Amino acid sequence: MQPALQPPSGRQQPEKSVGPLRLLSSAPKLTHKESIMVVCIFFLYAIILLPGIAANVHHVKSFLNHTAYLSCYFPNSQKTDIKNIIVFWQKGTDEVVHEVNLGQEIHDHLSPKYINRTKMDMDKWTLQLLNVGIVDEGQYKCIIMHVDKGPKKLIHESECLLHITANYSQPVIAQLHTGEPKPNENLNLSCSSSGGYPEPKQMIWLISSENITDRLIRHMDILQDAETKLYNVTSKLNIPVPTNTLTNISCLLHLGEQEGSLVSVPLVIEIQAEEMEPVKVNFFGPLIAVILPITLLLGFLILKNRNISSTCQSASLAV
Structure with a gap:
């Protein structure tokens, strides 16, 4: 058996054996049935020997x-x-x-x-x-x-x-929006890790609230440095802002079955939903609008009755 790379020239080389070539050249031709048997025997030996070779x-x-x-x-x-x-x-x-x-x-x-x-x-x-x-x-x-x-x-x-x-850095979560998150808005986050090798398997977002944890898998952007061959990875998450409950958001970088995983420091979200202010109804305007005409009408009727009474009294005195 010769090595794949021969030793440097100038040194004595192992002699090559030509015995097998002579045997093959002088071997009689096999019938079709015998050829099939030889092939079967070859595969049988391959099945037995290949695991040991590997x-x-x-x-x-x-x-x-x-x-x-x-x-x-x-x-x-x-x-x-x-x-x-x-x-x-x-x-x-x-x-x-x-x-x-x-x-x-x-x-x-x-x-x-x-x-x-x-x-x-x-x-x-x-x-x-x-x-x-x-x-x-x-x-x-x-x-x-x-x-x-x-x-x-x-x-x-x-x-x-x-x-x-090569060890990846601990994943870090960053907010992609400015200012504090508010109810009825979206929460835009990114999770990044750098300087690792080999290429990781996936990045998983973990969202925990009230003893329930949701696992979300998002697309992972992978960038390999042309010189160092190390990988930088980033994943993004866009979800509605959680309200009225304490929520922990983490990202987990899965490296492989044997390499294990890395997890980020959790991002804690605790936002109360905006309370709806009670509707204030102004009853005074409509009430005045109703009472004023009635008052004027009553005043007019009372004044009219007084005029009629005065006229009647004057007529009776004249008689």
Whole structure:
């Protein structure tokens, strides 16, 4: 089995075996039935072996700007002397991360971004990658070859998948409107968090009042810095101003099942609804309008009756 990235030229290379090619070229042609059987056997072996192959990829997590520890997971059951071993670390297929040749570190073929950033602990078969950044995230391969009198022999190979984590800031709620919120108006809020990695899953608004909590999911704007690769996220909320009850509004940033969540300091809203003033009815105007004509009419009638009585008395005296 050859490694994906060959050791530097000028050193003895493992000899390539051509035995399997000769066997295949001289193998008799299979019938259709035999071909189907071979395919079935191949898939059976794949189902059995693939889980074991996938398990060889070891997941490693490290915080941004910290040191990542990548292990070769080499048991060295034969107690092979490191002076007879070549340890070769690579990222992907074309980046040399670290090389130890017969007990001596070799720096001639390192990728520029890994120069002075790696250390190899040969007692624990662990590579230390210093001051890791987002760009260091990815798959690393450890290749170990034994060097003796004959050609180099591949004796171990393992892979590590490095995940980088950067802590998000605590979410902060801000009011997007000016002045104090008033009844019968809308409450416009935003919730923001910055400087984190990887990309979060979602942001949830929590509105609690009278032992009841509503969970509202709103669109989350995601912005990634082109240089640092860190994420800034913001979500907005627009709801009617809650009244006549104590209301706590928080936002929760969900990072993932393993990473957990961050929650903001709650925003407390306590506003009393505007009370309707009782309608004041002025009864004096209509009352005066009714009483005045009646009074005038009564006065006129009384005056008229007096005139009639005076006329009658004068007539009786004349007789």
